[in-house]
Structures are given as structure tokens and as C-alpha cells.
Amino acid sequence: EPEVTQTPSHQVTQMGQEVILRCVPISNHLYFYWYRQILGQKVEFLVSFYNNEISEKSEIFDDQFSVERPDGSNFTLKIRSTKLEDSAMYFCASSVDRGQYNEQFFGPGTRLTVL
């Protein structure tokens, strides 16, 4: 069964460093998403992406964040200069189509720890 994969599973970095979190969405999916969950808090939407551009972003997704689909399979989230409060589990998701009925398929997450 097709699945969304994410690498690495755990990333430890120093404050101020750049990190890139990688995701491989399901191959025939067209819509891509990043969510994050700070420990003990809700899963929060960060950004959605379609046709090589951002279709929606949350207030969390400021200038320190960027997303890219560098080739036909990967979807990346870059944090330019990490802060302590960026420590969280980051989930990538993809869907065939958009719409409120459409299932989003999630990856297992990358745990980011900023020291």
C-alpha cells in the first residue's frame, strides 16, 4: 500500500542552524501539507502546496519557513534559522485532490529537537 515517508525520523540541531525536513508524498497525489505538533499541544497546520506554489499558510509559517518540491517526488520544509520553540514533531501529508471530504495521508513524522 502506498504511503508517505519522511526523513529523518529524528533531527537534533543547534539554535540558529538551518534544517531541511524531507517528505516523499504518495506518487499520484497533487496536494501536499505540513503540520506540526509541539509536545503536549495540538497538531497545527503550517502550509499547503499545490502546483509548485503555496496555496495556504498559517500564521506560524513566517519568513523563517519555506517549502519546495525540488523534483518529482520530494517535498521539503526548510527552517532557515531554528529557534528553541521550533522543537516539535513535523508531519507531512498528501492528498489526491483537495476538498473537505478528501482524505489526507500522513507520514510518520520527524521529531525536531532544537538545543
Next chain:
Amino acid sequence: GDSVTQMEGPVTLSEEAFLTINCTYTATGYPSLFWYVQYPGEGLQLLLKATKADDKGSNKGFEATYRKETTSFHLEKGSVQVSDSAVYFCALSDPGGGSNYKLTFGKGTLLTVNP
């Protein structure tokens, strides 16, 4: 804005016990409602969904009914198994307010079922 509130965990039950996880929501428009489950080391998986009032979503013995009058979508299972141990997330997708159908999640409820 939209929000989802679900009962705080952790919830610990014995095998074959009855499970209820409460979920209530607020939404601008007429949302679709979802329950996602996350097993250890895996991504969030869609468990069930309901797209209009009085719809009942069901899967793997779990059920939830969309109650518009009480803005609720409580998850129930008549007889839990050890293999149901996981984190359960209530979520909504709301076409109102200009959303691009992002998911809004609750905090998640950790369920542990003991043999």
C-alpha cells in the same frame, strides 16, 4: 476561528471494555469531521469520517455520529482490544472562512488497553 476540543488523556482500559472519547468543535462553516489514529512509530491514519449532520462514520468497530445540535463527534467502541492502543485525534475540515480545507486537530487522546 475553528477549534476542536477532545478529552484529555491518557485513557487506560481493560480489554473488552467500552470506549468513549469525547470531541466537540467550533467552526465557521459546515465542516466535515474526522477521527485519525496514530499507532506507535507510524503516521496519522484516517479511522472514520462524517460529512453532514446525523451521519455515522464507522470502521474497525469504532463509530462516531455527527451531532450538529451539540457540535460533537464522540468516538465509541463497544469492546476494545490491546491492538487499539494508540493516540486518537479528532479533526475537522471547514470550507467556511476561506480555508483551503486544511485540517484542524484536537490535542489527541492516548489510549492504552491492557490485557
